[in-house]
Amino acid sequence: MVVWDSWCKRLVTSISTYSALQRLLAAPAADSIAVPIALFYKVIVMNATKRAVIVAQFLLIFPSVLFMGALVVRALQPLQNEPAHTAQQIVMWYAVRMWTLWLLLIALPFAVLVTGCVTLARNWRDDMKLSQATQQMLAAIHADRAMLFVAATTLTAGAILAIVVLHMAAN
Numbered sequence: 001m002v003v004w005d006s007w008c009k010r011l012v013t014s015i016s017t018y019s020a021l022q023r024l025l026a027a028p029a030a031d032s033i034a035v036p037i038a039l040f041y042k043v044i045v046m047n048a049t050k051r052a053v054i055v056a057q058f059l060l061i062f063p064s065v066l067f068m069g070a071l072v073v074r075a076l077q078p079l080q081n082e083p084a085h086t087a088q089q090i091v092m093w094y095a096v097r098m099w100t101l102w103l104l105l106i107a108l109p110f111a112v113l114v115t116g117c118v119t120l121a122r123n124w125r126d127d128m129k130l131s132q133a134t135q136q137m138l139a140a141i142h143a144d145r146a147m148l149f150v151a152a153t154t155l156t157a158g159a160i161l162a163i164v165v166l167h168m169a170a171n
Helices: 002-014 019-026 034-076 082-096 098-126 128-132 134-143 145-170
Strands: none
Touching: 034 082, 034 098, 034 145, 082 098, 098 145
16 A cells, blocks of 8 residues: 555656645545545546547637638738738638538538537536536536636537538528
8 A cells, every 4th residue: 555655646746736636645545546546537537538628629620710710801801901812812722622611611510519519518417516506507617617618619610510501501
């Protein structure tokens, strides 16, 4: 048990941002190793999963946000001015390639929408604060910045999909 405690303490000191784990392991040793392992999983692995979802969502939604932003910038100024000219080139790059409509403007935002909904639903189910008090939902999501980013990218993906589908239905 002493070897396990010293290994855990070395691990915790190398990960300085997880002070809650440090406080737990600084306390007297528990009878089982389940408590440090469970806390290690909850603090490090689950936060790493949230971070991976956030990075993946931002990477997947970026091409669609770039295209929608280029549409807005192109409409704000004459095409001779520089931001509008570059925006026009981006829009034309998307327009010339048909696969960009299906992949970059539909499939990737749909993937962000699905993963975001699954992540938010899983967080809603697992987090007792969220499931206990519906009226405090916005405050709890605001307190958890990772879930705020997941919710934002999910809503952005839904808005992009709605715009693309409405545009396709109009043609």
